[in-house]
Amino acid sequence: MDDKFYNRVGGDRISSRQIDELIGLARGLAADGSINKAEVEFLQKWLAANVDISDQPIVRTLYRRVNEILADGVLDADEHTELLDTLNSFSNRDFELGEVLKPTTLPLCNPPPHLSFEGRSYCFTGTFNYGQRKYCEQAIADRGGRAGNLTQKTDVLVIGAYATESWKHSSFGDKIFKATAWRDEGLPISIVAESHWVGFL
Structure with missing residues (x-):
């Protein structure tokens, strides 16, 4: 077995651990059916720390989305609903990460x-x-x-x-x-x- 194999397996393990952590984070943030600006900022920090070592497209998409939401400094009703839906999707493991809905x-x-x-x-x-x-x-x-x-x-x-x-x-x-x-x-x-x-x- 070569280094490439070990690197790939190691990378998969990191990715999987990140996703488990993100699912736990999403579950915690969405638990009360509401999310505030401070919680979105916390999520942004976590994603910023993890986005470079994750090859999961959904993590990158979520990071971009959170940055867009925070860009104007206001979490409006549409953004609130959209983000809550996305976090609930993570916490329920409703879809394969990185895949679009069939x-x-x-x-x-x-x-x-x-x-x-x-x-x-x-x-x-x-x-x-x-x-x-x-x-x-x-x-x-x-x-x-x-x-x-x-x-x-x-x-x-x-x-x-x-x-x-x-x-x-x-x-x-x-x-x-x-x-x-x-x-x-x-x-x-x-x-x-x-x-x-x-x-x-």
Whole structure:
């Protein structure tokens, strides 16, 4: 057995220990159903100390997301809900770290529709690899569209890549259920994955 093998196994062990520690941290932070700025800052410090030696994409994504949240010094309601969902996902071990949600579990339009932006209304739900929801919404505005809450006039619901297998029980599951019901009733609302949406930017 060569050094490469030992390095890989050793690295896997470090990664696994980090993930266990992060799961414990996430469970502690999310336990009371709320998270404050001081707790987000604590999480940022832990991620900063671990991000370089972890090869887990979700750790890097979470670190970037936490930095974005703290950049303006305000933890708003959307950011609070999004971060809490993500931490709950970790603590419940709901998904393989670094993997996106398998599309088969979501009521996505099949085949996925062609997307346009000018004059169209978008709604975003879940946790996005692209960045915070406000950045996703800005990408729509920059292209002549609108983004906001889910209504019967919404044209497209975009579901973030980092969702969990138990999305039905998460806070953003309500939007997905509502949009699916409206679509079943004949309203022209499209439900797409983040990866599909990004392909049209």
